[in-house]
Amino acid sequence: MKFLLLSIVIVSMFLFPPDGRGTMIVRDYTPSEHYRFYTGSDKNFIGTPYDFSGVGSSNGGHWATLVTDNCFFSATHFHPGPGEKVTFWDSNQSAGSSYTYTVTGGTSVGSSDLWLGWFDTAVTVNSSIARYPVLMLPLVDDYFALELYNYGANHLVGRNVIDEVGLYTYGVSSLAVAWYDYDNNDSPSVGGDETYLQGGDSGAPSFTVFVDRLALTGVHWGISIDTPGSFDTFIPAYYVATNVLLVTRGQILSSVPEPGSFFYMLVILCLLWFRQRRCTLR
Ligand SMILES: [Ca+2]
Structure with missing residues (x-):
């Protein structure tokens, strides 16, 4: 596992003033x-293509x-908090x-800084709105040098490459993060x-492309200044914890590649065990 350099000075995004939230920098930004x-x-x-x-x-x-x-x-x-309305577009045209x-x-x-929110009703199955799987690779090192599609404010999309994946101590918590630099020298x-x-x-999310489709790797969390770069909460580390929450709502995350049957059995057994304990404690 590649751990982050502790000399990196992090300034988390929530330190920005609420009315001064900037838009993702794309090195050679071109609207088209x-x-x-x-x-x-x-x-x-x-x-x-995605x-x-x-x-x-x-x-x-x-x-x-x-x-x-x-x-x-x-x-x-x-x-977005309770009562807030969220809009999805089924194409890359806002008038669509x-x-x-x-x-x-x-x-x-x-x-973690990963937030799991929910709507009162299911997003309509006729709307062709995507539900994204999480990229679950066998080893943490497998994420190194993965190419990302980063989604950002005002619906901009750019790219970057994962440089580090590891734990970052923040306050009393250790957070699993992915970090990617801004140095114009990616491979x-x-x-x-x-x-x-x-x-x-x-x-907003970071994706990678797996078999021609988008799969989730992160949700944007913060930035580093001394060595310019960006942090995502590393979603694969929270896959099981998210499903523990989702199973109580009758839902479950999907993943790519398809997990083996043994892995599925393990997750389901864990969830059932957790649910049983919750029931017992009531
Ligand atoms: Ca980079």
Whole structure:
């Protein structure tokens, strides 16, 4: 496992003033390439091959990434609260079909900054809104050098490459994070698409492409300044903890690659054990 350098000075995004939340920096930002809802005839959006319909936003600038019929990921320090409305678009055109749902609740996943929220009703099955799987690779090192599609404020999409995955001690908590630098020197190269997160990006997702489809790796958490770079909460580390919460709502995360039957059995046994204990304690 590659651990983060403790000399990196982190400034978490929630330290930004609420009314001054910036938009993700994309090194050679070009609206026709990086703005999902660009309307010009020269549109050449880098995300065109992929389905971003499951990434929704609220009028409050909060982000929600759909993972099951009713439930979504966001950030504990910056998420849509109960009563807030979240809109999803089923294409890369803001004038196209959109669907709006009201948040009814949510909770942090353990002591992490990962937020699991839910809507009062299931996102309609006819809307073709994506529910994203989590990328579950066998080893932590397998995530090193993975190419990301980072979604950010104002519906921008850029790219970056994971440099580190590990635990970061923050206050009394140890958080599992992925870190990617902003140094114009990535391998594989992402060229002018390289991203550097800003305050308004908190709670939005990072994906990687697995067999031509998007799979979740992170939710934006913070940035480093001395060595410019961005932190995501590393979702795979919270896969089981999220399912412990989801199973009480009759839902479950999906993952790619498809887990072996033994892994499934293990997860289900853990969940049943947990549920039984909860019932016993009532
Ligand atoms: Ca980089």
